[in-house]
Every structure is written in C-alpha cells, then in structure tokens.
Amino acid sequence: MWANSLLSLLPLAVFAFARDRDHKVKEQLVAPPRGWTLHGPAPLDHLVKLRIALPQSNFPALEDHLYQISDPSHERYGQHLSNEQIEELVAPCPESVDAVNEWLASHGIEGDDVGRSPAGDWLTIKIPVSLAEEMLDTKYHVWKHIGGEYLVRTTSYSLPKTVFDHVELIQPTTIFGTFRKLKSTIHSISKTPTEDTSQNAAPVASATGVTVDASCNSTITITCLKQLYNAVDFTPSADNTIAVTGYLEQFANRADLQTFFEDQVPAAAAVHSTYTLISVNGGTDPQNGSLAGVEANLDTQFAFGLTFPAASTFYSTAGSPPFIPDIGTPTDSNEPYTEWLDFVLSQKTPSVISTSYGDDEQTVPLNFAQRVCQGFAQLGAKGVSLTFSSGDGGVGDGDPDPATQECITNDGTNSTRFIPGFPASCPFVTAVGGTVFIPEIAVPFSGGGFSNYFSRPSYQDAAVEGFLKGLPKGTYAGLFNPNGRGIPDVATQSDFFKVFIEGEAFSVGGTSASSPTFAGFVALLNDARFKKGLPALGFLNPLLYSRAVGGFNDITVGNNPGCGTEGFNATKGWDAVTGLGTPNFAKLLDLVS
Incomplete structure (x- = not known):
C-alpha cells in the first residue's frame, strides 16, 4: 500500500x-x-x-466522394460506393x-x-x-x-x-475513458404507473397539425410516435433494413420483444417477428431473462416496432469484464467501435444503424477519434445512415445531474469547459437530441454543444452561424468552441418510453430513446424510396441541412443546463439543444421521395 x-x-x-x-x-x-x-x-x-x-492513403478523396453522393443538389447524389472502391481509397x-x-x-x-x-x-x-x-x-x-x-x-x-x-x-496506449468505454446514454428508468390517469383526457395538438392521444404526455408508445411525427397513414413493407448496436454485454431479449409487440404492434406479434443476430468479435445472444439489457431492449423494441415488417438486425459486439489487478487474467481490450467497424465495413450492411452509446469527447485521444470518425465516413459512402444519441449531460459531461458535473478539461490546464460527446461530435454521423411532452419542448438532459475536435462542416455553416449570431454577446465565452461541429443535428422524444424488461413494463428516458426513434423514421423514408427504385438515403446530414430542412418541427422552448450554467436555449432554427427539430414524416416523405 x-x-x-x-x-x-x-x-x-x-x-x-x-x-x-x-x-x-x-x-x-x-x-x-x-x-x-x-x-x-x-x-x-x-x-x-x-x-x-x-x-x-487517400481519405480526402473518399471524403469528397461522400459529400458529392450525399448532396441532393449534386449530379452524383445517391451513387454510393462499393466496398472495393472504399477499400482502394483508404x-x-x-x-x-x-x-x-x-x-x-x-x-x-x-x-x-x-x-x-x-x-x-x-x-x-x-x-x-x-x-x-x-x-x-x-x-x-x-x-x-x-x-x-x-x-x-x-x-x-x-x-x-x-x-x-x-x-x-x-x-490502447493513452486512451483513458471510463473503463466502460461506451457508456449507455440511458437517463432514467422506473416502473410504469399501474394506472394512466390521462387515458380519458382530450387529445392534444402537435406541431405537425395532427392530434395525439393525451396519454402520450406520460407514456410514449409506437402509436404515440407515429401520431406525433405524422406517419400514421404510412404502411411499411418488408423490403427494408434497420439495425441497432449492442455493446458492453447489453443483450436484447426476444421474449420481451414479443411482449412489446403484443402490447404495441399486434401485427408483429401475430407472426412472432424477431430480429436477426449478428455476432461481432464473439458477441452472444443469451436469452436468460435476467440478462436482458435496458438499453438493448429499448433500442430493439422501438426501432423494430416502428419499422415492422422491415428486416431487423441486432449487432452484439463482445465487450470485456473490468481488469482486476489482483487476478492475472488477460481481460483488457480495446474500444469496441473499431472491432465493430472492421466487421461491418466488409459486410453487406443494413441501410440504417442506430447506436445509443457514447463518451465524453475529451476522454478519447484526438487521433483515435479522428480515425474512428473516418470509419463512419466509410459507412456513409456505402450508403448507410448512422444515428447516435447526443448524450444525457446537457452541455456538461457524462454525469446527467448538472449539479454534480465538474466539466474540467483533462489537458493539464484544469479549465472549465462544456464537454461535448463522442461519437455524436463526428461530422459523419447524425446526432439525435431529445424532447419531451406535447407540444414538444427540449428535454433538459439533451446533449448539445460544439466539438473541440472537429471543425464545423460546411453543411452546418448557415444554420449554426445563425444560432451563434442570436446568442447575446459574450454568452459562455471560453466555455465552448464556436468553430466546432454543432451537436445535435435533430431530435425526437426521449422520455417516458414504455419498454418491456423481463416481461414487465418500465418507463425509460434518455437520448438512448431518441436515436432508435429517429433511425426508425429514416428507415421508413428509405422504404418509400425503395418502392420508387431510388437508393437509400445514406449519409443524412447534407440533405437534412438543405432540401429536407423544411421537414422538421422547430422546437423553441427549453434548454440543456450543465457545468453550472443554464446551457443553450432552444430557439428558432437550428439550436444546440434540439438541432433542426423533430421530424414531420409526411413532409420529409415529399421532400426525399
């Protein structure tokens, strides 16, 4: 000692x-x-x-290709690259x-x-x-x-x-994250009320102009999301694909998925719909009810519930138990994103993939974050849409309680700074923040802010510069990087999700719910495009900030406190709490198909 x-x-x-x-x-x-x-x-x-x-060898050329095939005004829009073309470039x-x-x-x-x-x-x-x-x-x-x-x-x-x-x-040499390298962005979990007192209340109006069951103010279901985001009349087909990722021994449970379908998607329950497991690096699929993961069940139930009967995939990527210095067993391992990327870059990949894990950007070495981000760019070039939760610390670090956030840099200066999340800060993924209630307001824990690693991509210039100009002069000077990539890009509901775990209903909150929700609606948009012979949307952000910007419900109320501040305010246009806003599926459908 x-x-x-x-x-x-x-x-x-x-x-x-x-x-x-x-x-x-x-x-x-x-x-x-x-x-x-x-x-x-x-x-x-x-x-x-x-x-x-x-x-x-030639990543800048791949990046050029990516932006051309993702820009709806470019003649190459939608002409995704093959595995062989991508591998040759990198x-x-x-x-x-x-x-x-x-x-x-x-x-x-x-x-x-x-x-x-x-x-x-x-x-x-x-x-x-x-x-x-x-x-x-x-x-x-x-x-x-x-x-x-x-x-x-x-x-x-x-x-x-x-x-x-x-x-x-x-x-691993200098990478010091919390050992749980990808910590789930689940914010809260509790058993659902035994009696919902809002069931008989009058419907409420949403920003999309449709009415939503009043119960959706306290319990979010598949029906609520389709009502809220104007997709009730859309009928999905089986000619579509969606996936969610699972890490850190988070396992989805098929029996719980069936119970969820019985409760919320009867058509899926009638045919005993389930997911396809793909094991990465030895990932498993245990079906012991006690091993059901809140994160994995949330992701699979809502992503697959929204998109049934689309082909659904759960990637189980093996993690490792913590290293115990008194036991000489070789348990240490790497950041699992790279294990997963190595695998999927060589495979035929679902067109939309949601991930609800992340870490504080500063805990990941810059050069490593850049290489992982470049891997996501390769997937985008293949035509894959990647959505990531923006985090649950507001403008602060991973601690969801603003009162206990320290927000101290780890560069030796011990400075106070807002702490963005990674991979949400990667400009080649779509970061999804959170809202709550109807009419929608920003949920206080919605991760947002500006990257200290990645500069602002050109597709964000107009939207983010407008937001920055609207900030009172000197607001949070020195606490964030105004030239960094802005987070999030979009938002959806993120609290009170009715999830089944070991056969019981729980209410779950966090931007962990936002990412699979938005991914589900992207998959539905792809469904409509496939029916017309159009390619998958692929890397979304250049489209979202241009042609599709009118397909979002602007959220103008709420803020995301952290680091001893009130954080940023939701405001007209893009903001660092809810991004461009929440999807209006019917409008987006007209804009992209």
Whole structure:
C-alpha cells in the first residue's frame, strides 16, 4: 500500500524515461487524465490487444466522394460506393505496409499473428505487456479511476524512426475513458404507473397539425410516435433494413420483444417477428431473462416496432469484464467501435444503424477519434445512415445531474469547459437530441454543444452561424468552441418510453430513446424510396441541412443546463439543444421521395 501511495505522488515525468536513440515519441499525455491515479506496474504477462493504424492513403478523396453522393443538389447524389472502391481509397501505401511488417517481424510477429482490417489500414496484434513495452519503448502501469475501475495504460509511447511516419497511432496506449468505454446514454428508468390517469383526457395538438392521444404526455408508445411525427397513414413493407448496436454485454431479449409487440404492434406479434443476430468479435445472444439489457431492449423494441415488417438486425459486439489487478487474467481490450467497424465495413450492411452509446469527447485521444470518425465516413459512402444519441449531460459531461458535473478539461490546464460527446461530435454521423411532452419542448438532459475536435462542416455553416449570431454577446465565452461541429443535428422524444424488461413494463428516458426513434423514421423514408427504385438515403446530414430542412418541427422552448450554467436555449432554427427539430414524416416523405 505504501508503494502504491508513493507512486501516485510521483510526477508524470518520472515515467518519461530515457528513450532508445532509434525511437521518437509518437504520443504523450500532458498529465494523467482527471480522475485517474497510478495503482502500480502492469503485470508483464498481461496480454494487450494493440491496434495499429496505418495512414489511409487517400481519405480526402473518399471524403469528397461522400459529400458529392450525399448532396441532393449534386449530379452524383445517391451513387454510393462499393466496398472495393472504399477499400482502394483508404488502403495504406505499400511503403507503410512493408515498413510496419518488417518492424513486427523483427519482434517475431508475422503471418497469422497479425489481424488486418478489410482495407489493411488497421493491424491487430495480441502480445504481453513485456513485449509491448519493448516495441513502444514505454512502461505500462495499472491505473485506477475514482469510480473504482482499472485500466492498463501508458502515458507516452515511442516508435522506431523507420516506422514513425508509417504509423498514425497505436491503442490502447493513452486512451483513458471510463473503463466502460461506451457508456449507455440511458437517463432514467422506473416502473410504469399501474394506472394512466390521462387515458380519458382530450387529445392534444402537435406541431405537425395532427392530434395525439393525451396519454402520450406520460407514456410514449409506437402509436404515440407515429401520431406525433405524422406517419400514421404510412404502411411499411418488408423490403427494408434497420439495425441497432449492442455493446458492453447489453443483450436484447426476444421474449420481451414479443411482449412489446403484443402490447404495441399486434401485427408483429401475430407472426412472432424477431430480429436477426449478428455476432461481432464473439458477441452472444443469451436469452436468460435476467440478462436482458435496458438499453438493448429499448433500442430493439422501438426501432423494430416502428419499422415492422422491415428486416431487423441486432449487432452484439463482445465487450470485456473490468481488469482486476489482483487476478492475472488477460481481460483488457480495446474500444469496441473499431472491432465493430472492421466487421461491418466488409459486410453487406443494413441501410440504417442506430447506436445509443457514447463518451465524453475529451476522454478519447484526438487521433483515435479522428480515425474512428473516418470509419463512419466509410459507412456513409456505402450508403448507410448512422444515428447516435447526443448524450444525457446537457452541455456538461457524462454525469446527467448538472449539479454534480465538474466539466474540467483533462489537458493539464484544469479549465472549465462544456464537454461535448463522442461519437455524436463526428461530422459523419447524425446526432439525435431529445424532447419531451406535447407540444414538444427540449428535454433538459439533451446533449448539445460544439466539438473541440472537429471543425464545423460546411453543411452546418448557415444554420449554426445563425444560432451563434442570436446568442447575446459574450454568452459562455471560453466555455465552448464556436468553430466546432454543432451537436445535435435533430431530435425526437426521449422520455417516458414504455419498454418491456423481463416481461414487465418500465418507463425509460434518455437520448438512448431518441436515436432508435429517429433511425426508425429514416428507415421508413428509405422504404418509400425503395418502392420508387431510388437508393437509400445514406449519409443524412447534407440533405437534412438543405432540401429536407423544411421537414422538421422547430422546437423553441427549453434548454440543456450543465457545468453550472443554464446551457443553450432552444430557439428558432437550428439550436444546440434540439438541432433542426423533430421530424414531420409526411413532409420529409415529399421532400426525399
């Protein structure tokens, strides 16, 4: 214990020991991330799964293609790229492949010891800490988080000069998130009331001009969403696809899905509709009721309930239990987004995929966030629409309680800043914020703000600049990056969702509900396009901010407090609480088909 206490007091510089003359520092943290303390040396036989990113040879060209095929005013709109075309654009140059192969071989790593992504731009090796320290001229330690989790990480690593320019990054090295790398954005959960006192109340008017059952002010169902967003008269077909992702041992339950269908989608219940499981990296599909995940059940029930009879997929991506320093088992693993991306980029993919997980942007190293974001761009180029929850901390960090948010940067300056979420901050995904009640107002926990990593994309310029000009001069000066990518893009209802877990009905809230809801309506739009022989919508944002901007209900009431502030206000036009607003499906249908 004394040794551990002493280690925690030593300055970070102690670990920046003398480097091999042939090595150059590739990445180094200014200070240990806030909330982490040194626990002790990493066991030398502990296995780490290193992912090595080689520079993508021509990503700017892929980005150009993506924007052309996603811009409804461009002649190439909808002409999505094939897997082969995408892989050719992002494949590393032969010089990089050769240099890195030679480096690995010099350490006895070659052939089947190296896993390779479809384009060859990511390499994966599983080696003991002792070898990783030798290869990276570094020292791994066990770090403990204030929340009790442990990680095996280093604060600095180096590469031989011969491969320095041929490797973009290596992880896990300096990535310090909460150990649950993708924390669900579920905000609240409670058992539903045994009696709904609003059932006999008069219907309420929505922004779409249609009436909505009064009960929808306290309980959100499939019927509520279709009424609220003007899709009651649309009949979906089976010629459509949608998927949701599951991480961190979050498992969907088929019996609960059937109970949900019996309650809300009788036609699906009548044919015992269910999802197709796709296992990624060993992900499983246990059907023990006690293993049912709130997140996974919420996502599958509402995404698949909205789109029945579309073909539905649940991606189960294996996670890992926390590393326990007293047990020498190799349990440490990577950020699972990359495992999932490697898999889906090589497959035939559903046209819409929803993800309800995320983390504070600052806990993900910039270069790693950029590479993951580029992977999402590749999916967009294939014609896949990706929706992500915007988060449940308002303008603050992952803590949904504004009163306990610290909002302190982890760059060594300990400055107070708004904390955007990632991957919602990636400009190649559609970030979905939250609303509540009818008429709709912004839900206070709706994640929103501006990225500190990604600059504002051109498709947002007019909308976001209008919002910024409307802010009183000096509002939150220094607390956010006005030139960053704005979050969210759109919003939907995000509270009081009636979800079935182990056969019982619960009320669930969070932007975890918003992402699968919006994804469901995107899938319905694709359905209409497919019936006319049109391609899937693919990467949505250039369309949403241009031709489709008139297809949203503007939300002008509410705010998203955090970091000791009231956050941003919902206002006319785009805002950093609800984005462009909530969908009016009937209008969007006319605009996109």
